[in-house]
Amino acid sequence: MSAVPAPRDLIVNPTGEAVAYSDDPRDVGWVVKNIPCQSACPAATNIPAYIRAIAEGRHGDAYEINRQANVLPGVLGRICSRQCEKACRHGWPGNGEPVAICNLKRSASDLKNSGHRITEELFAPTGKRIAIVGAGPAGVAAAHDLSVLGHDVTLFERESQPGGMLRYGIPAFRLPRDILEIELHNALRLGVELRVGEGVGKNTSFPVARLLRDYDAVLMSAGCMAPLPLPLNGEWKNRDPADTCPDVEHGLPFLMALHRDEKKTVRRRVAVVGAGFSALDCARVAARLGAQEVVIHIRTAEEYIPVTKEEIFEAKREGIRIRGLRTPVGIELDADGRLTGVRFVQNRLGGWREGGRRLAIPIPGSEFFEPCDTLLIAIGQKTVNDFLDVPVELDRWQNVRIGENGMTSVRGLFAAGDYVTGPTTVIEAIGRGRQGAAQIDAWLMGETRRRRLVRIESVAEPLRERAFDFIGRQEMPTAVPNERLRSRTLEVDLGLPAQPCQEESKRCYLCNLKYQIDVDRCIYCRACIEVAPRACIKLVESVDIEADGSCGKLREAKEWNKVGAIWIDNNECIRCGACFKVCPVKCISITRNEFVEVDQP
Ligand SMILES: Cc1cc2nc3c(=O)[nH]c(=O)nc-3n(C[C@H](O)[C@H](O)[C@H](O)COP(=O)(O)OP(=O)(O)OC[C@H]3O[C@@H](n4cnc5c(N)ncnc54)[C@H](O)[C@@H]3O)c2cc1C
Ligand code: SF4
Ligand code: SF4
Ligand code: SF4
Incomplete structure (x- = not known):
């Protein structure tokens, strides 16, 4: 007997939709495991749903779907750290580049029509x-x-x-x-x-x-x-140079003052120490305040710093240099107490740290000096x-x-x-x-008062085409670097216009679509296996579905007499629809499986 479950019977509601709502751990587990972008998003944004809305030109709906998970979609579409893109199935080996999920979010916000109305379902006042x-x-x-x-x-x-x-x-x-x-x-x-x-x-x-x-x-x-103090050696041990030298500042108060519209200046050569968003922002602001040379000094190597690669790319286009594998150990002042430079020690890469970063290990006796006139410290906050x-x-x-x-x-x-x-x-x-x-x-x-359920809805036909796999990632147009540096407010990313935005949306595999074969109706003609673009459909002796919805041990059948079932591996499936179209007995079903929040009756 095969352990492959038959596709679920969906209830046809009065409006003709075939839907079911489930809190079965296997359904919940399927969504968690099969929609990697949504699982990686700390706000669990329903990414395939909004990307599909964009593909259909429904930008306002895409904006609303986003807004249900995070109240600031236009903001996040610009500055999100994009954990989802690191997890995107399109970026898995052999699949190309991740979908530009964040740029699409921004475009939904930019391209929704000006009369767009926000929808909100309010609860009755509680008096609390x-x-x-x-x-x-x-x-x-x-x-x-x-x-x-x-x-x-x-x-x-x-x-x-x-x-x-x-x-x-x-x-x-x-x-x-x-x-x-x-x-x-x-x-x-x-x-x-x-x-x-x-x-x-x-x-x-x-x-x-x-x-x-x-x-x-x-x-x-x-x-x-509170900005973290820079740990230095020698005469600077346990002393914060920002307290004594006018050319040394912590990045966070520097940026906060600037954004309170206080006047901030930097000198000609600016050194920034740190590797996160604050460090990049300090450097890019310094370039806009007229610094002629801006260098970001980082302890580890560039590929391990926790900002998006787009941020680094744009900073470099603005002339900012990033110098890796160095830790500041002291600063040098002239007779008037003005900064002349920073003393660093050279590092080598060590083992892995939590969060995918690498340890930086100082090399004894490798101390060196880098001249600069302003130092911005942006090594973190507490x-x-x-x-x-x-x-x-x-x-x-x-x-x-x-x-x-x-x-x-x-x-x-x-x-x-x-x-x-x-x-x-x-x-x-x-x-x-x-x-x-x-x-x-x-x-x-x-x-x-609100519960999260899985909504399972029948989908009549494939929503993707194989041809979509040949569309390349659409790049974000940006402002000309020279013009950027003349303004503190000119937006760098210009937003994807409608046509590239739609092209990008087609790249998404729509991982919320679940393809399933009804083994009782399948005639094992293998037509689906023949047309499949990859090893996504397998003849198996059996496959077990675990209690959390994941697929257990898969025993592929090597001989015909061992075949117990035919199985679509949704991990491999890129939702091209080829199998669905070719099946002579129409035993392949597609359902859209997604989390919804429902109010308790
Ligand atoms: C320069 C910089 C750039 C960044 N860039 C990015 C980015 O591009 N992408 C990204 O995802 N993250 C970025 N981050 C990180 C991100 O901004 C923070 O993780 C996020 O803002 C944290 O949100 P929060 O609401 O917890 O705290 P915060 O945004 O810090 O808000 C806390 C608020 O509490 C107020 N407050 C504090 N104490 C009191 C008090 N006693 N009484 C009343 N009010 C008080 C503060 O004034 C502040 O407004 C950046 C951070 C910095 C500093
Ligand atoms: S292909 Fe689409 S649904 Fe799948 S992980 Fe990427 S963005 Fe999400
Ligand atoms: S839709 Fe069918 S043929 Fe296409 S990738 Fe998925 S399982 Fe394979
Ligand atoms: S095409 Fe249809 S009937 Fe033929 S093996 Fe595939 S699922 Fe079964």
């Missing part, structure tokens, strides 16, 4: 009051979701405008402020009370203890606001907790510790975003902000 501290992406996402769920939300922000690092970290040439403004406004428009210029904690009008008294729940999403006026349990990294329900050690005090995890990315902060909102809702209401 929630305070959120910090209006970065985590706080904004949580405020949005909690207001949709019917709660009264007040969002406290210390700066004069909301957005967190989207506004005070990321420069406008990567994220235009009008886009940010519109999407923040839309996220907070459902009655969220925004109190800007209002810090929370010790020595303010709003100590946390007061918020805990006045509100039913409090969410801390205060980000990671959370600040000294503003807390209630005793909250911290972990060994001094981040607040939260339980499985998202709550800190203080009853009613929740936390989310970089404030809990340490520095991450915008999409991770949004994912965690949304999760925090759901946890607060469950705690306040005593039940889970």
Whole structure:
């Protein structure tokens, strides 16, 4: 007997659609394992669904599908760290380059029509009051979701405008402020009370203890606001040169001041130390402030730094140089206390670190000097907790510790975003902000009011063609480097126009489509195997489906008399539709399997 399951009987509803909703772990597991981009996205964006909408020219729908997972699609379409693209099946060996998922997200936002209306299904008012501290992406996402769920939300922000690092970290040439403004406004428009210029904690009008008294729940999403000091040797050991030398600054306060419209200058030769988004941004800003030479110094090698390769490429086009395998050990000042350069030690690559990075090991006796006139230190950030006026349990990294329900050690005090995890990315902060909102809702209401199910829907015909596999990845058009450097706000990425956007969308394999053969109806004519573009259809003795939906041991049949079933390997399948079209007895079915959030009755 074969263990291959028969395709599921779908219920035909009154509108004629054949659909089923399932919380069976095998269906949930199938979606998790077979849609790698969505599983890699910290906000679980339904990527194949929005890419399909783009292919059909429905940009507004694509925008809405995105917005269900993250409230800022136009923002994310520009600056997302793109974990999904690293996981995309199209980028697997032999399949070419990943789909330009993020550029498509941006295009959906750019190309939706100007009268596009946002759709939102609101819950009835609950009468519960929630305070959120910090209006970065985590706080904004949580405020949005909690207001949709019917709660009264007040969002406290210390700066004069909301957005967190989207506004005070990321420069406008990567994220235009009008886009940010519109999407923040839309996220907070459902009655969220925004109190800007209002810090929370010790020595303010709003100590946390007061918020805990006045509100039913409090969410801390205060980000990671303290720059890490540069560990140096010799006379600089345990001293921060930014405290004494006017030419040395930490990157985060440098960018924040610039984005508060304070005047910032750099001298002729700028050295940036660090390897993340902040370091790249400091360097690119310095180039726009008129520096003649900008060099980013990194400890490891360029291929291991945690920014997108597009960022590095564009920075280099702006004349910025990246010098790898060096660690600063000291700085040199002249008699007037002005910076003359940095002393480095040369590194060699060591073993692997967590997150796919490589260790950098200093080579003894390899010290050397690099002249520069401005040094920007951007080696990372940590959370600040000294503003807390209630005793909250911290972990060994001094981040607040939260339980499985998202709550800190203080009853009613929740936390989310970089404030809990340490520095991450915008999409991770949004994912965690949304999760925090759901946890607060469950705690306040005593039940889970939204559930995630798998929606399984019959699809009448293949949505892809084999010819789509020959379309190359569409490149993002960008502004001319010389023009960029004359402006601090000219956007670098110009957006994919409609035609290349549609071409790119066709490249997606639509991994949410599940191809299945009904073994009881198959006549084993092998026509599907003959037309298949790859080893995606297999004759097997049997195949077991594990409890989590994954395919267990596959025993391919070498002889005819051993054939127990015919099996489509959805891992290999590129949804070309050839088998479906050729099958003489129409025993191949296609279903669209995707997560949906449904309200509990
Ligand atoms: C320069 C720079 C560039 C970056 N580029 C990218 C990028 O391209 N892509 C990407 O994915 N990620 C990027 N990141 C990382 C990303 O911005 C963060 O991971 C993300 O913003 C974290 O969101 P958050 O809401 O947790 O915190 P934040 O965005 O840091 O927001 C925290 C907010 O809390 C407020 N706050 C703090 N304390 C208080 C208080 N006591 N009372 C009231 N308000 C308070 C702060 O003013 C701030 O507005 C970048 C970060 C930096 C610094
Ligand atoms: S091919 Fe499409 S659905 Fe599949 S992983 Fe890539 S973007 Fe996602
Ligand atoms: S649709 Fe059919 S023929 Fe095409 S890749 Fe998938 S299993 Fe193979
Ligand atoms: S073409 Fe159809 S009938 Fe023939 S082997 Fe394939 S699934 Fe079976």
